[in-house]
Amino acid sequence: MKEWLFLVRRRFRSWATSLLTWLHGAYVAFSQWVRLVRPRLISFLFDWIAWVYLLYAGFSVHHIRTSPTLIWRPEEKFVLPELSPTGWIVVLLVTIELALFVRSFGVSLGQRAFGVSLAPAGGSGTRVAFPRRVLHFLASHLALASLGLPVLVNPERPWHERVAGVVLVPRARGASRYRPWWTSAYALTAAVLIGVTVALGWAVTDIQLGALVRDVGKPARLWRGLSRPDLSYFFTPHPMETDSIFGALVKSLFMALLATVLGAAIAFPLSFLGARNITATGPVGRLVYALTRGFFNVFRSIESIFWASIFAIWVGFGAFAGTIALFLHTIAALGKLYSEQVEHIDPGPVEAATAAGGNRLQVIKQAVIPQVLPPFLAFTLYRWDINLRMATVVGFVGGGGIGLLLKNFKDGGEWTQVGAVIVTFAVTVWLLDFVSGWVRERIV
Amino acid sequence: MAHLVIESLTKIYERGKVRALTDVSFEVERGEFLVLIGLSGSGKSTLLRCVNRLVEPTTGRVVLDGVDVTRLSPRALRRTRRKIGMVFQQFNLVKRSSVLANVLTGRLGYVPTWRALLGRFPKEDLERARRALSRVGLLEKMYARADELSGGQQQRVGIARALMQEPELLLADEPVSALDPATSHSIMQYLEQMNREDGVTVLASLHFLSLARRYGTRIIALKDGRIVFDGPPGAIDNAKFKEIYGEDAEEVEVR
Ligand SMILES: Nc1ncnc2c1ncn2[C@@H]1O[C@H](COP(=O)(O)OP(=O)(O)OP(=O)(O)O)[C@@H](O)[C@H]1O
Ligand SMILES: [Mg+2]
Numbered sequence: 001m002k003e004w005l006f007l008v009r010r011r012f013r014s015w016a017t018s019l020l021t022w023l024h025g026a027y028v029a030f031s032q033w034v035r036l037v038r039p040r041l042i043s044f045l046f047d048w049i050a051w052v053y054l055l056y057a058g059f060s061v062h063h064i065r066t067s068p069t070l071i072w073r074p075e076e077k078f079v080l081p082e083l084s085p086t087g088w089i090v091v092l093l094v095t096i097e098l099a100l101f102v103r104s105f106g107v108s109l110g111q112r113a114f115g116v117s118l119a120p121a122g123g124s125g126t127r128v129a130f131p132r133r134v135l136h137f138l139a140s141h142l143a144l145a146s147l148g149l150p151v152l153v154n155p156e157r158p159w160h161e162r163v164a165g166v167v168l169v170p171r172a173r174g175a176s177r178y179r180p181w182w183t184s185a186y187a188l189t190a191a192v193l194i195g196v197t198v199a200l201g202w203a204v205t206d207i208q209l210g211a212l213v214r215d216v217g218k219p220a221r222l223w224r225g226l227s228r229p230d231l232s233y234f235f236t237p238h239p240m241e242t243d244s245i246f247g248a249l250v251k252s253l254f255m256a257l258l259a260t261v262l263g264a265a266i267a268f269p270l271s272f273l274g275a276r277n278i279t280a281t282g283p284v285g286r287l288v289y290a291l292t293r294g295f296f297n298v299f300r301s302i303e304s305i306f307w308a309s310i311f312a313i314w315v316g317f318g319a320f321a322g323t324i325a326l327f328l329h330t331i332a333a334l335g336k337l338y339s340e341q342v343e344h345i346d347p348g349p350v351e352a353a354t355a356a357g358g359n360r361l362q363v364i365k366q367a368v369i370p371q372v373l374p375p376f377l378a379f380t381l382y383r384w385d386i387n388l389r390m391a392t393v394v395g396f397v398g399g400g401g402i403g404l405l406l407k408n409f410k411d412g413g414e415w416t417q418v419g420a421v422i423v424t425f426a427v428t429v430w431l432l433d434f435v436s437g438w439v440r441e442r443i444v
Numbered sequence: 445m446a447h448l449v450i451e452s453l454t455k456i457y458e459r460g461k462v463r464a465l466t467d468v469s470f471e472v473e474r475g476e477f478l479v480l481i482g483l484s485g486s487g488k489s490t491l492l493r494c495v496n497r498l499v500e501p502t503t504g505r506v507v508l509d510g511v512d513v514t515r516l517s518p519r520a521l522r523r524t525r526r527k528i529g530m531v532f533q534q535f536n537l538v539k540r541s542s543v544l545a546n547v548l549t550g551r552l553g554y555v556p557t558w559r560a561l562l563g564r565f566p567k568e569d570l571e572r573a574r575r576a577l578s579r580v581g582l583l584e585k586m587y588a589r590a591d592e593l594s595g596g597q598q599q600r601v602g603i604a605r606a607l608m609q610e611p612e613l614l615l616a617d618e619p620v621s622a623l624d625p626a627t628s629h630s631i632m633q634y635l636e637q638m639n640r641e642d643g644v645t646v647l648a649s650l651h652f653l654s655l656a657r658r659y660g661t662r663i664i665a666l667k668d669g670r671i672v673f674d675g676p677p678g679a680i681d682n683a684k685f686k687e688i689y690g691e692d693a694e695e696v697e698v699r
Contacts, residue, residue, distance in 0.1 A: 348536030349549075352602075355496055356609055357526035357553020362560040366549050370541045 036155035039168055041148050043110030044099060050109055051095035054193060057200045059083075064203040096144070104137035106185030109193075112171070119169045121162070128166055136164035225415020229423045238417065243405060245424055252401035253428070255323045255394075256387035263330025264380045270296075270331070271338030272364055277350075278342060293339070299332030304390050305397055312398025322399025326387050333386075337379045338372070345371045374443050381436040388432060392425060445510060446471040447645050448495070448613060453504035455490050455669075464490040465669045468504070472647065474612075477639045479660035479677075480649040483689060486666040488649035492615045495647065496528045497521060508613065526553025529606030529644070531635075533618040535598040539591035543582065543601050546590050547573045550608025569608070576604040580634060596627035603634050614638060616648035620655070632659050653680065 063081040083091065102108040107117045118128050118136065128136075139160035143150045150159035161167055181187035237244045243251065272278050274292035279285045307325035315321050349367035358366060395403015402425055409417040448471070455465040464487045472478050480488045493499035495506055497513060506513040513524060529550070537546045551569045552560055559565060577583045580600035585593060590601060599619060606614060616635060620628035636659055638644045650656045656663050657677040665673035665680075665688040673684055686693065 346539075348532065348534050349538040349546075351498060352530065352532065352536040352605065353549050353552055355498055355525060355528070355530040355615075356550050356605070357522045357524075358549070358560070359522060359552075359557060361557050362552045362555075365561050365563075366545070366552060367538055370538045370545070374540070 033155060037151060039111070039114040039116040040151045040155065040158065043108070043114045043116070044103065044144075044148075046110035046113060047099040047103060047108045048095055050189065050193060051098045052091060054189075054196055055091055055095060056083075057196045061196070061199045061203050100137060100140045100144070102185045102189070104133050104140060107171070109186045109189045111168075112186035115171050116168045117171045118166045121165045121167045132164050132166055136160065136166050139163045222415050225417075226419040226422065228416055229419035230416035231420050233417065234420065234424070238409075238414075240412065241405060241408060245402070245405065245421055248402040248405040248421075249424055249428060251319045252391040252395065252403065253388065255319050255326060255391045255399070255401050256384055259323050259326030259330050260380060260384040260387050263327050264334055264376075264383070266331045267334035267338055268376070270335050271342055272368070274335060274339035275342035277345070277347065278360075278364065278368065292335075296332045296336040296339070299328060300336060302329070304329040304394050308394040308399040309397045317398040317400065317404070319400035322391060322394040322401060322403075325394050325399055326390055329390075330383055330387060334379060334383055338376055341372050341375045341379070342368060377443050378440045381440055385429075385432060385436055388429060447474040447476075447509065448472040448647075449505075449507040450491075450495075451505040451507065453491070453494055453506065454502050455487070455494060455499060456502045463669055465494070465501075468666075468669070468671055470664060470671065470674060472645060474645055475639070475643050477636070477646045477659060477661045478648070479656040479663050480647065480666060481651075481653060481656050481663060481688065482649075482666035487669040488666055489617050490669075491666065492530075492617050492647060492649060495613075495615055496525050496530065522553055526609050527612045529609045529611030529614045531599070531602050531606055531614065531616040531619045533621050535595075535602045535622075537590040537598055537601055537605075539589070541590060542587050543577070543590055543593070544570075544573055544586050546601055547576060547604045547608055550576075550605040553609065572608060573604070576607040577601075579607065580604050595623050596631065599623065599627075599631050600634065603631070603638075607638070611644055614644050614646045614648075616646065618649050618651060621651050628655065635659070653685065 060081055099108065099110075103111060104118070111117055118133070119126055120128050120132065143158065143160040157167070181191070231245075233241075234245045237247070270292055273288055274296060276289060279292070280289040304325040307328050308322055311321035311324045312318075315324070345368055349371070350363055353363040353367040391399070391401055392403040392406065395401045395405075396407050398404070402421060406418065406421045406425075409415075409421060450468055450470050450472075453465055453468045454463075456463050468487075468491060480491065482488055490499055494501045495508075495513070497506075497516075501514055504514070508524065508528075511524065513521070516524060538549075545563075548565050548569060551565060551572070555565060555569065574583065574586070577586055580603055582593075582597060582600055582604065585597065585601075590598060593601065599622075602619075614635065619635065620631050623631060632655060635646055635648065639646045648659075650659075657680075660677050663673065663675065663677050663680060664671055665684075667688060672688055673680065680688075
């Protein structure tokens with residue numbers, strides 16, 4: 001009975017192994033192909049997109065600057081200019097020509113990014129003669145017209161390169177070290193790209209330095225209020241509010257504390273699942289590892305302010321919504337930090353505990369946790385710091401606490417109250433920074 | 445019946461396709477002090493780790509007390525591992541933990557999981573830890589942090605940890621390579637004592653032939669993952685030495 005089970009298992013294992021081996025072989029062949037195709041096809045796409053962007057962005061800057069409706073009218077909805085179909089065709093053709101031209105007669109941005117440049121086939125020197133470059137330029141058109149087929153079919157030695165007697169080789173390091181940057185095509189393109197991007201950004205974000213000095217008097221009331229914080233509602237609530245400043249601050253402090261403690265409690269066990277050296281031992285382990293890390297990464301990239309908006313609607317405005325928002329983000333952020341710490345432990349003690357016959361849980365308790373506990377504590381304290389700051393922002397969108405108070409005072413134009421809240425908060429953050437820094441120093 | 449039987453053991457590391465061991469076979473009788481020698485990279489560590497399956501052998505069998513270790517389920521493997529003590533070149537102590545906590549690690553195979561998780565080891569184990577520590581002369585360091593100890597003291601903690609397992613077989617992977625000659629001898633004498641007094645079979649890899657000759661009852665030499673010598677210490681003459689370590693090697697004494 002046991003014997004046949006064993007045989008079946010062994011049979012399955014060998015079958016699974018050969019499947020895995022085949023998949024691995026296919027993967028290796030594919031990545032080899034990609035490695036060859038990349039510097040040719042992908043780098044051309046890169047060049048081409050860069051030129052399209054350059055042309056279109058330049059056109060947009062011009063359009064925004066000359067359009068009378070867009071200037072000085074921030075309330076006007078901003079739209080990027082549109083091109084006519086013929087305009088697009090012109091852009092398409094011009095950019096393709098530009099990309100092919102630079103690729104043939106210099107080192108393009110794409111070639112530089114993938115670390116290749118043209119060389120004569122057969123390894124006779126590094127300089128490519130001008131006629132060969134012209135041939136390469138012309139033949140590239142045909143290669144492109146056939147949708148890159150020569151490259152896809154024979155990536156090692158595509159037809160258009162053979163015709164021109166050139167080959168794309170890895171760029172020699174430091175080959176053009178002494179050439180000024182404006183003489184190389186890729187550096188020039190990069191400089192123009194950066195310039196155009198800044199110009200476009202300037203136009204799109206509607207930067208008007210003049211506005212800074214035009215209405216200096218406007219925010220004066222605000223400045224006056226802020227510079228004279230009114231602390232009379234520090235302990236007794238403002239007639240329009242339910243919380244005093246101190247009460248709201250305590251709420252925020254506890255929001256941050258609760259989110260940190262509960263988040264850390266969940267992140268702690270998860271972090272071992274998300275550590276390659278602990279979990280990723282078999283195929284199942286690798287899956288668990290990938291899922292845990294995926295969860296961390298996804299939830300870390302979703303900001304608390306987003307969760308707060310959702311939970312403010314779900315469970316109602318207030319500190320509860322804010323706490324959940326901070327809690328979710330804390331799990332992911334701490335989980336990732338913790339996992340990385342677990343991955344950096346000394347493997348020796350783990351080996352020793354395993355050799356003594358410990359199971360995974362025992363090994364973690366005896367050999368891993370003692371190594372990671374102090375850094376875990378430091379991360380957690382640091383997170384409390386962050387969470388207190390985030391609690392204000394989260395409060396602004398309905399998460400309660402001192403952020404909500406700040407928003408209400410601001411909306412009511414009570415600038416002396418706003419000043420009081422800001423001063424209170426700044427002092428608190430400063431104190432907390434000081435304390436947590438002191439504690440961190442003690443434990444690590 | 446031999447205590448430990450290694451049958452045509454081969455290990456190929458997936459990463460880099462390294463052939464670390466090729467068709468290694470030998471038998472070890474109970475109570476032997478077997479020393480593995482060989483150049484760096486000859487496969488000594490791999491061989492030792494295949495015995496308790498810290499490294500999974502590619503093919504071949506490891507038979508301990510008539511039980512094929514390579515076929516054991518994870519659970520049975522853990523039960524077998526507690527009979528196999530191990531001492532490491534880098535000591536492998538948790539540096540931040542106390543000496544006592546490190547020594548208690550040797551009981552993991554015996555205590556229930558919940559006890560280990562709560563850190564509540566049975567009274568007998570604490571008593572056992574005291575005995576083990578006093579045997580290696582470190583009783584007064586019981587509550588010190590492991591990284592406050594010297595290298596030799598740390599290795600003695602490593603030996604105490606192995607003693608906690610009450611092992612029948614002891615694997616020692618270059619136990620004295622990180623230590624000075626005088627300390628090396630004191631450590632080797634603890635291993636010798638375990639071998640002679642407790643009847644523990646010892647499998648130790650050593651870098652110095654002089655140490656191997658002094659402590660081993662039998663020597664196995666590996667070269668590129670194959671056995672090139674298997675016999676009593678006295679049988680290694682100059683020619684054999686050159687075969688194991690290469691033509692240019694000179695023998696160095698550790699006194
Ligand atoms: N985890 C691993 N992955 C891949 N190759 C490995 C691994 N561990 C060891 N090897 C290789 O296997 C071979 C044998 O290594 P091993 O550590 O067993 O030798 P050794 O005799 O203990 O050497 P040393 O005296 O340096 O400790 C070496 O070529 C080594 O590079
Ligand atoms: Mg070794």
